[in-house]
């Protein structure tokens with residue numbers, strides 16, 4: 202069996218950083234050596250990693266691979282190759298493809314496509330709608346990573362905006378609920394106000410995206426989701442937290458099976474702020490919107506404190522013409 206030695210890296214694992222080497226035999230890690238490494242070790246291939254970090258394969262729990270139906274943007278093969286190239290060895294795909302993954306048939310089809318075309322480990326979310334909560338009981342927790350719940354409309358309309366539907370979903374989901382939290386009423390009200398001010402919805406400048414999809418919209422919706430999860434003892438994961446204000450709704454308890462309410466931050470909300478929007482415009486238009494530098498700094502602190510539990514990409518390719 203072929204032995205590969207990755208020599209003298211800075212190993213980052215289990216909350217620690219230490220100098221060491223690693224041996225791969227076949228397709229498994231067979232040894233991790235953190236003491237003085239005897240370089241006379243037998244190996245077939247040496248990768249010299251002095252000065253490099255060596256990390257476990259990254260799990261990205263929030264991606265949009267655009268297949269089926271939106272493959273003019275990207276597809277499962279192209280995006281899973283990109284993931285592997287970036288060190289991401291497991292992905293969880295979102296349901297706003299076409300058709301949307303909101304029926305058991307569409308779920309079967311998505312899983313079949315992933316099985317056939319995805320070159321990294323994978324799972325996918327099932328999408329909740331106002332009227333499919335009865336299907337949730339049929340989901341196989343071994344194969345489906347969560348139920349995606351849009352509490353504000355985004356790309357592909359899968360909005361759940363009826364209070365009784367929301368409650369049914371929280372009460373009946375046998376698996377994690379991953380929520381996109383932005384209050385649609387607040388967004389609609391803001392959108393109308395700016396459309397009036399600028400003389401039409403299509404004349405509102407890109408810079409107002411932040412005012413329309415506002416911090417208030419995020420906070421109200423996240424608060425509703427957290428309250429509902431507390432009431433129903435549901436397992437809730439709030440995706441892409443974008444404001445410092447929302448952080449107070451989450452706990453710093455370490456991740457464990459007892460932590461029922463968790464939060465995610467996405468890279469874009471950490472590295473960009475309103476100043477970048479002036480420079481990059483629609484290239485960094487996303488939902489929830491990019492917020493202020495003080496929000497981004499708050500998110501980074503919350504990651505280090507354990508108040509935010511996961512860091513994802515929300516990798517969602519569009520064409521430049523989009």
Ligand SMILES: [Zn+2]
Nearest residue numbers: 263295515517
């Ligand atoms: Zn997303």
